[in-house]
Amino acid sequence: MSVPSSSAALPPRRLAIAPMLDWTDRFYRYFARQISRHTWLYTEMVTTGALIHGDAARFLRFDESEHPLALQLGGSDPADLARCTRLATAWGYDEINLNVGCPSERVQSGAFGACLMAEPALVADCLKAMQDVTDRAVTVKHRIGIDHIEDYAYLRDFVGQVHAASGCTVFIVHARNAILKGLSPKENREIPPLKYDYVHQLKRDFPALEILINGGFTGWDAIAAQWPAVDGVMVGREAYHNPWLLAEADARGWGDDHALPSRREVVEAMVGFMATQIAEGVPLKTMTRHILGLYHGMPGARQWRRMLSDPALLRANDPRVLIDAADAVEQRRAA
Secondary structure (H helix, E strand, C coil): CCCCCCHHHCCCCCEEECCCCCCCCHHHHHHHHHHCCCCEEEEEEEEHHHHHHCCHHHHHCCCHHHCCEEEEEECCCHHHHHHHHHHHHHHCCCEEEEEECCCCHHHHHCCCHHHHHHCHHHHHHHHHHHHCCCCCEEEEEEEEEECCCCCHHHHHHHHHHHHHHHCCCEEEEEEEEECCCCCCHHHHCCCCCCCHHHHHHHHHHCCCCEEEEECCCCCHHHHHCCCCCCCEEEECHHHHHCHHHHHHHHHHHHCCCCCCCCHHHHHHHHHHHHHHHHHCCCCHHHHHHHHCCCCCCCCCHHHHHHHCCCHHHHCCCCCCHHHHHHHHHHHHHHC
16 A cells, blocks of 8 residues: 655646546556656546455555546445545545446446436535545546436536535536436447536636536547636546547646657556566456557557457567567558
């Protein structure tokens, strides 16, 4: 376990990578941190039950380089959330985030996720219980509404009630409704229309709150256009499929013009990291799947993906296959 870093030393949440189930595990997060120093990283959603009744270390382990780092919890029992917040604090997370946005039926069956937007008093109780046991930031991620409730007033009242009752000051808003019945989680990310103006209005109505916007951002023009209206932007799948997007993050978001690593230097850093993980029993294929987008949009990208997905090459569990794949990309670019 690590000593938590001082909140005063943490960068503002100008850009963050969204919590994504099966994607933002510690292997992806280490990779992302090789590209950007300041972007906030979020874990996959971890349920309170998994931490309380399962192998907590498996879910909570992270590399020190991942800071600033937030743990996202899924749950609706204040006592359980408080217990898990204590764990997260002891492990050294910089933020603990409550999931009030996931629309999947499996999550709903546990009475948490987006369905909690119908219960702002319970959300406030949960957040208050979490705040009472930590000095870390406690935040909430939610939608603009649920099902066919389209009024901005619903979002405004939810945030107002939760803030007044809990004191929570950081709200991360996915700018779509969550349809609780009839749409899959994937469809819930695509079909309900984006309403960025609702989130902008929320910031105008609550200027003292920290408001981040999430949903549909695929490039820097779209991201930068949000900063005058809100405090930060959370990016999801684009940062996973096209991770080099993060290469501009430190300069654009925090004015840090440090020398950027090359893709080759990122590859070399990942080789060393993967060697350590393989020695601990982690299969190479568990990690290579997260870095397939490193050469996205460049000549040789297909060769890179092919080699790092080839079962025959991965079977040896030798991370030097990354060097071979990078060599193949560079030869393709030089041709």
